[in-house]
Amino acid sequence: MADGPLRSNQQPLALHVPEPRSRPGDPVDFSDVVVPAAGSMARPDEAVSPHEMRDLSFGLVRVLDDEHRAVGAWDPRLPHETLLKMLRTMALTRAFDERLYRAQRQGKTSFYMKCTGEEATSVAAAAAMQGDDMVFPSYRQQGILMWRGYALTEMINQIYSNRGDKLKGRQLPIMYSVPELSFFTISGNLATQYPQAVGWAMASAIKGDTRIASCWCGEGSTAEGDFHSAMTFASVYNAPTILNVVNNQWAISSFSGFAGAERTTFAARAIGYGIAGLRVDGNDALAVYAATQWAAERARSNKGPTLIEHFTYRAEGHSTSDDPSAYRSAQESAEWPLGDPIYRLKQHCIALGIWDDERHAAMDLELAEMVKAATKEAEKNGVLGHGMHQPFETMFEDVFEELPWHLQEQMAQALEERAAKWPK
Amino acid sequence: MAEVMQDNATSEAGSDEAATKTMNMIEAINSAMDVMMERDPDVVVMGEDVGYFGGVFRCTAGLQAKYGKTRVFDTPISECGIVGVAVGMGAYGLRPVPEIQFADYIYPGIDQLISEAARLRYRSAGEFIAPITVRSPFGGGIFGGQTHSQSPESLFTHVSGLKTVIPSTPYDAKGLLISAIEDNDPVIFFEPKRIYNGPFTGYYDRPVEPWSKHAASKVPTGHYRIPLGKANIVRAGEALTILAYGTMVHVAKAVVEANGVDAEVIDLRTLLPLDIETIEASVKKTGRCLIIHEATRTSGFGAELSALVQERCFYHLEAPVERVTGFDTPYPHSLEWAYFPGPIRIGRAIAKIMKD
Ligand SMILES: Cc1ncc(C[n+]2csc(CCOP(=O)(O)OP(=O)(O)O)c2C)c(N)n1
Ligand SMILES: [Mg+2]
Numbered sequence: 001m002a003d004g005p006l007r008s009n010q011q012p013l014a015l016h017v018p019e020p021r022s023r024p025g026d027p028v029d030f031s032d033v034v035v036p037a038a039g040s041m042a043r044p045d046e047a048v049s050p051h052e053m054r055d056l057s058f059g060l061v062r063v064l065d066d067e068h069r070a071v072g073a074w075d076p077r078l079p080h081e082t083l084l085k086m087l088r089t090m091a092l093t094r095a096f097d098e099r100l101y102r103a104q105r106q107g108k109t110s111f112y113m114k115c116t117g118e119e120a121t122s123v124a125a126a127a128a129m130q131g132d133d134m135v136f137p138s139y140r141q142q143g144i145l146m147w148r149g150y151a152l153t154e155m156i157n158q159i160y161s162n163r164g165d166k167l168k169g170r171q172l173p174i175m176y177s178v179p180e181l182s183f184f185t186i187s188g189n190l191a192t193q194y195p196q197a198v199g200w201a202m203a204s205a206i207k208g209d210t211r212i213a214s215c216w217c218g219e220g221s222t223a224e225g226d227f228h229s230a231m232t233f234a235s236v237y238n239a240p241t242i243l244n245v246v247n248n249q250w251a252i253s254s255f256s257g258f259a260g261a262e263r264t265t266f267a268a269r270a271i272g273y274g275i276a277g278l279r280v281d282g283n284d285a286l287a288v289y290a291a292t293q294w295a296a297e298r299a300r301s302n303k304g305p306t307l308i309e310h311f312t313y314r315a316e317g318h319s320t321s322d323d324p325s326a327y328r329s330a331q332e333s334a335e336w337p338l339g340d341p342i343y344r345l346k347q348h349c350i351a352l353g354i355w356d357d358e359r360h361a362a363m364d365l366e367l368a369e370m371v372k373a374a375t376k377e378a379e380k381n382g383v384l385g386h387g388m389h390q391p392f393e394t395m396f397e398d399v400f401e402e403l404p405w406h407l408q409e410q411m412a413q414a415l416e417e418r419a420a421k422w423p424k
Numbered sequence: 425m426a427e428v429m430q431d432n433a434t435s436e437a438g439s440d441e442a443a444t445k446t447m448n449m450i451e452a453i454n455s456a457m458d459v460m461m462e463r464d465p466d467v468v469v470m471g472e473d474v475g476y477f478g479g480v481f482r483c484t485a486g487l488q489a490k491y492g493k494t495r496v497f498d499t500p501i502s503e504c505g506i507v508g509v510a511v512g513m514g515a516y517g518l519r520p521v522p523e524i525q526f527a528d529y530i531y532p533g534i535d536q537l538i539s540e541a542a543r544l545r546y547r548s549a550g551e552f553i554a555p556i557t558v559r560s561p562f563g564g565g566i567f568g569g570q571t572h573s574q575s576p577e578s579l580f581t582h583v584s585g586l587k588t589v590i591p592s593t594p595y596d597a598k599g600l601l602i603s604a605i606e607d608n609d610p611v612i613f614f615e616p617k618r619i620y621n622g623p624f625t626g627y628y629d630r631p632v633e634p635w636s637k638h639a640a641s642k643v644p645t646g647h648y649r650i651p652l653g654k655a656n657i658v659r660a661g662e663a664l665t666i667l668a669y670g671t672m673v674h675v676a677k678a679v680v681e682a683n684g685v686d687a688e689v690i691d692l693r694t695l696l697p698l699d700i701e702t703i704e705a706s707v708k709k710t711g712r713c714l715i716i717h718e719a720t721r722t723s724g725f726g727a728e729l730s731a732l733v734q735e736r737c738f739y740h741l742e743a744p745v746e747r748v749t750g751f752d753t754p755y756p757h758s759l760e761w762a763y764f765p766g767p768i769r770i771g772r773a774i775a776k777i778m779k780d
Binding site for chain 1: 480497503567757759762
């Protein structure tokens with residue numbers, strides 16, 4: 001069966017299997033990455049028909065130019081204090097990632113995931129939304145919590161699965177849930193949050209509310225059926241949703257070609273569904289802000305959903321369980337043509353005369369100290385595997401609103417087992 | 425143990441039976457795919473990160489370099505797509521071996537498995553078949569939280585038309601995987617990830633032994649089969665029959681040895697088709713039966729086993745059939761060991777069943 005029927009006058013078929021531009025040890029060449037000049041994309045009115053903005057699905061909205069100036073129609077013209085707050089929040093996100101990554105290496109928890117290089121895609125997006133707009137993140141949007149001011153110790157308690165973890169030590173580290181900040185509980189199953197965000201937005205529309213919903217997933221996750229179901233529902237009901245795809249080029253060891261990037265952009269997925277699509281420089285905080293603001297305005301005025309592709313780069317490993325040097329060239333990160341989002345925003349602030357290197361260095365030190373202090377505080381509640389976990393009973397709570405008889409029995413059994421293991 | 429393995433292994437003419445290598449379970453699984461790809465050009469391997477990288481658990485390491493990108497390839501992150509295209513490739517005549525990165529992520533592919541793969545043969549009266557083997561790491565014990573720890577085997581044994589296989593040693597893993605790949609029906613092959621590198625005894629605070637210290641790590645390098653539907657008596661005994669599979673086989677054995685009870689421990693190896701003869705003979709001999717699995721209790725495979733034993737061995741039973749299982753909650757992160765059906769839970773059940 002391996003050799004199918006061969007008709008002598010016809011060409012044999014051949015299977016295409018995508019291949020990334022470089023593998024470990026290879027020189028890196030990003031010359032195929034088209035980087036349009038900052039300010040070169042037009043900014044249509046938020047009410048534009050999706051069919052009149054197809055260019056924006058293939059171009060790249062960029063605001064910060066090579067001299068670190070904000071240029072063009074997409075410049076959101078932000079107050080200085082907003083710029084500095086975004087800069088600080090992105091730097092805090094990175095400081096937090098550094099410290100908690102090390103905590104995992106020191107055995108204080110089982111797992112951690114950084115968002116290094118992608119900070120703008122969550123911080124600037126959150127900055128452009130209202131604080132009570134509902135977000136359905138994936139696992140790499142800690143920047144939203146940072147922007148919305150979530151207590152670092154709460155985050156670390158969750159990461160350590162300790163006695164202070166309000167999620168009762170049940171979830172894998174970084175799978176936060178913060179309803180008071182309109183932040184949905186994170187799922188480990190990819191893309192499931194996408195249709196849920198659309199559903200939340202539909203509910204908001206049913207009720208005549210004014211809040212919109214936003215969701216995030218990686219480019220790899222756009223292959224899941226949930227992504228496409230969400231797009232269909234968002235399109236059919238014109239749901240007030242911002243659908244973010246963080247295209248960081250990699251999905252664990254699989255490059256974006258395995259999600260379709262050899263054929264078209266991720267923003268262009270919007271076109272087939274007849275919804276608005278924007279492709280932005282994800283390492284340009286001002287571009288991310290501007291695109292999100294545009295999409296939020298569109299959603300708020302009942303003009304419908306927007307798909308935003310954030311073109312960025314996953315600068316580090318997928319997670320603490322991953323070693324990217326096994327599958328991609330170590331040089332890629334250094335040579336990424338869109339630079340580092342924190343460096344770029346910092347240089348912009350310096351160019352505006354509102355910031356300088358000394359203040360930045362001092363801020364980095366201050367943030368590192370702040371994270372360290374929060375870590376120490378959280379450690380008082382214990383770290384993973386050192387006994388200071390939640391009481392055994394909590395394991396059985398929240399399966400249902402009420403405890404059925406079989407879980408009551410199992411809870412009693414668990415307590416007896418504990419007494420047998422640790423008599424006293 | 426060695427004799428039992430010998431009995432069940434069918435060595436092929438031409439294979440060099442003497443050539444064995446020490447392998448952990450990952451290497452044995454890799455070797456099974458390697459041997460099958462070598463022998464059968466219709467075997468293809470695919471899944472998330474299985475190509476160049478060789479899989480997040482390294483089970484497919486080196487296969488793409490050896491057999492090329494059109495026989496071993498990465499896929500989009502769509503479990504529905506992975507299973508669906510495997511069914512299509514099977515319809516063409518290939519013998520796909522898709523990997524689902526974690527059993528916890530098999531659910532988007534479940535429609536293709538239940539409504540399609542499982543029923544092609546029946547609905548086409550044998551005109552179309554789905555000779556696919558879906559491999560997937562399953563089970564807990566690695567602090568993976570609720571999305572890297574599940575044991576969903578009973579969802580599949582409940583479906584007519586799917587076979588479900590769960591190995592417990594490197595030797596078994598290779599022989600069973602070869603049989604699964606050669607099988608013309610769809611097989612779900614769950615790999616207990618907790619014992620990929622060594623046989624975990626459930627005493628989580630003790631050091632873990634590597635497979636190399638275990639007899640079942642001596643794995644023939646060539647082709648051999650362990651037939652589907654054949655259990656393995658890993659410890660003969662008179663007082664009690666213990667039915668287990670995967671990681672729990674090792675936990676059961678360790679507890680039995682620690683407690684000094686003369687239990688017969690049966691590793692089911694294949695849940696469906698089930699080796700009912702071995703089970704029935706053992707329970708009729710011992711008169712007592714304990715079933716152990718890590719999966720949640722309610723509607724778990726233990727319920728099926730318990731019903732079968734009760735139906736077939738009722739007049740031989742001296743005590744009610746007992747089940748030791750995971751609790752009916754999602755798999756918790758920090759309370760992993762409180763959840764896991766470890767030595768204490770098993771020990772208490774043994775004491776209870778031996779009391780009467
Ligand atoms: C349904 C499902 N399938 C597979 C996985 C395993 N997995 C976790 S993250 C990941 C890669 C995701 O890549 P991408 O969507 O690009 O997001 P990124 O990690 O790059 O942010 C995979 C395959 C999962 N969590 N859920
Ligand atoms: Mg990605």
